[in-house]
Amino acid sequence: MSPPRTIIVGGGLAGLTAAHTLLEHGKDVLLLDKMPSLGGNSVKASSGINGAGSAAQQALDINDSPEAFFADTEASAGAELARPALITALTGNSAGAIAWLTGTFGVDLSVVARLGGHSAARTHRDKGGAPGWAITSALMKRLEAEGARAQIVKSARVLRLLEEADGVVGVEYETAGTLHEARGHVVLATGFVALPYSGIALTETTCSGYSADATPGSLLATHRPDLLALPTTNGAHATGDGVRLATALTAPAGMCDLDQVQVHxxxxxxxxxxxxxxxxxxxxxxxxxxxxxxxxxxxxxxxxxxxxxxxxxxxxxxxxxxxxxxxxxxxxxxxxxxxxxxxxxxxxxxxxxxxxxxxxxxxxxxxxxxxxxxxxxxxxxxxxxxxxxxxxxxxxxxxxxxxxxxxxxxxxxHYTMGGLTVDARARVLAAGTAQPIPGLWAAGEVIGGVHGRNRLAGSSLLEAVVFGRIAGAGAAQGV
Ligand SMILES: Cc1cc2nc3c(=O)[nH]c(=O)nc-3n(C[C@H](O)[C@H](O)[C@H](O)COP(=O)(O)OP(=O)(O)OC[C@H]3O[C@@H](n4cnc5c(N)ncnc54)[C@H](O)[C@@H]3O)c2cc1C
Structure with missing residues (x-):
């Protein structure tokens, strides 16, 4: 039986989406974010979110389909790294994701643009031109108004996943120097992956920001030393914690495509x-x-x-x-x-x-x-x-x-295509066996493999919503 409360690590778009989905399924949530405010990188998104077959496209007479979006995403991912099951989940649920944001939260996504690598205009944004903020703030406000069923703790850094014989059973987190434990299924939604994780404990000093990226063992130093000199668009919170949490398990999570780092x-x-x-x-x-x-x-x-x-x-x-x-x-x-x-x-x-x-x-x-x-x-x-x-x-x-x-x-x-290995049900898979780790789901940028070698513009906000909804539903049902 699934526990009454699910813990969500990260309050960007993926975590917020998972939280609302859990509430829709009758579950309570505890959302933890290490920053003093929610939103992560999601609030910064400036081009929009993809959807193929949306009402806005129909209103603008744009001819599009999930099949065309699949084909564009598969071509962009590259033959060797395209994973059809993940791409089907992303593209097939895209119109539904737009409908959920506009219908449930009243987000304006009426402007539709054709961006690089897309065969149709399908990247939706608000008339105000700040789609990340328009979407994420709507979900934040609604969650903050939810009351007792949705507990939100800010400035709460998750340090460890709690394990028992039957899988992940909760988290250990820290607020203002005090350690706490919370029990329940866990959804990891910690975002960008590219800071040090390899063999480095999750502490205040190792999570201090992008400059740490040049340390020995960092993802960039290990997999893409050619990128070390470049600046980044990512915020200081983007320190790859989710990958470190899940790979520190007794049976560690698998990772994929770590060398696939998007340079914008x-x-x-x-x-x-x-x-x-x-x-x-x-x-x-x-x-x-x-x-x-x-x-x-x-x-x-x-x-x-x-x-x-x-x-x-x-x-x-x-x-x-x-x-x-x-x-x-x-x-x-x-x-x-x-x-x-x-x-x-x-x-x-x-x-x-x-x-x-x-x-x-x-x-x-x-x-x-x-x-x-x-x-x-x-x-x-x-x-x-x-x-x-x-x-x-x-x-x-x-x-x-x-x-x-x-x-x-x-x-x-700009973006990490690699990350935790998941299946199309957003279950985190163990390294080696590729079996789902009981009690653990992941969504958003922390997951790897959805975009292969190249992410199309607008597909990360979409990934956060689609896989946030899948992870939320899975964690609610315990499957
Ligand atoms: C400037 C910019 C513009 C972009 N524009 C677009 C766009 O137009 N369209 C598009 O599709 N994509 C865009 N992207 C990419 C997209 O915004 C992100 O990939 C996406 O929002 C990631 O969502 P997320 O929920 O996975 O992570 P985030 O939104 O980054 O949220 C992760 C959260 O997890 C928290 N966290 C991390 N570690 C811990 C821990 N140990 N304990 C507790 N909390 C933790 C962080 O504090 C953060 O709040 C843009 C990115 C940037 C930087």
Whole structure:
């Protein structure tokens, strides 16, 4: 029989989703988060959440299906790392996830964009342009209003999973130097995986933030030393605790794809702090809205809405020749006006009255910018093939006399595709045997294998909701 209360470790979107799902199934929850406020990385998400076959798509006459979304995700994951059962769970439940967020919580997800690697417009966001906040804060507020059935403890760091012969039976956690134990099924929803876990005890000092990533034994140092020098978009809470908790069990959890770390092409370089180890993300929605990527000579070098891994490789190559910039014309900037206003307020994006003004400030010959616009417009209007294979041209055309919004960009460590091995029921599997560990589920970024070698934009919020719902239902039923 399943215990009356389930413990959820982590109060980002995956944990909040699992908590609400458990409540829907008549179970009480204890949600623990080590930070003083809930939300994790989920509140920062800026491009949106995917859904294929949603009501918003139908209202906008967008032709899409779970099968098309499956095909895009499988192609992006790569033949060797695509796991059909996990991709089916993700894509097949996507429209239901959107319906749950809009129907149950009243979240506005009415704007739908086509982003890199997607064959249809399916990334949903709110009109305010802050989808992570719109979604996560709605779930947070509802949970906080739930009363006695949902106990939330903030600044509570889970240090250990409690085990008995029949599996995981609870957690040990710490608040203000005091240790506590709580008993029940456990859902791990601790997010980003890439900080030290290997052979390192889970203590205050080893969980202090991204800078610890360079320590011997860290995931990046072990699996992707080539990424150690890059900045990250992740918050200081993103320390890979879930992986360490589950791999410290007597029969440790399995892990997969640890070398698959997503580098996002458009971190925004802060001119005041070019060496900063954390950066704001320039949302993929900016390129979806029609933003261009220009190299130091003012030339395009890639399909801006190509798959994220391909765009990142091209940006890294272009960066060898000097600063790379994200440039939005007037129509594109208007479509993502809230984003641009926010980046400008942080000193990360500049507004120029014309290409001539931009040229003078950036030291790029005006003739080069004009030539780029002429060539892009020819591709967009179909009079010449695009040299980089771009097929969708949103908010073209560009003219030298229009206002431009410009940011210098840098590739950033953004997301971990690898993590705990789970099955399509979000049960954590033991290393070696691949048998489910009784009493333990996981959801969100802490799980591995859903996206293979490359995650599509918008599929992480979706992963948090889909697998949060599956884990919540499984933990409620004990299966
Ligand atoms: C800037 C940015 C923009 C993004 N934009 C998008 C987007 O538009 N679309 C998209 O799909 N994805 C996007 N992503 C990725 C996406 O936001 C995350 O992958 C996703 O939100 C992860 O959700 P989660 O619930 O698994 O983890 P999180 O939201 O990170 O939550 C994990 C929580 O666990 C807590 N925790 C960790 N360890 C412990 C412990 N030991 N004890 C207690 N609590 C613990 C943390 O404090 C945190 O609150 C973006 C990411 C970033 C950084």
């Amino acid at each position: 092409p458009t971190g925004l370089l802060d001119p005041a702090k070019p060496e900063a180890k954390t950066t704001f993300l320039g949302a993929e929605a900016l390129r979806g809205a029609g933003g261009l990527l220009l190299d130091a000579r003012g030339a395009r070098f890639v399909d801006e809405v190509g798959r994220r891994d391909a765009v990142t490789a091209a940006v890294q190559a272009a960066a060898l020749r000097g600063p790379v910039r994200l440039v939005l014309g007037q129509a594109a900037a208007a479509e993502v006006g809230k984003h641009c206003g926010f980046y400008a307020s942080k000193g990360l994006m500049k507004r120029y009255a014309s290409a001539a003004e931009f040229s003078a400030d950036a030291g790029i010959p005006l003739a080069a910018l004009e030539a780029t616009f002429v060539s892009y417009n020819a591709s967009a209007s179909g009079t010449a093939p695009d040299p980089f294979g771009k097929a969708t041209f949103h908010n073209a055309l560009y003219t030298p006399n229009e206002e431009l919004h410009v940011a210098v960009i840098t590739p950033v460590v």
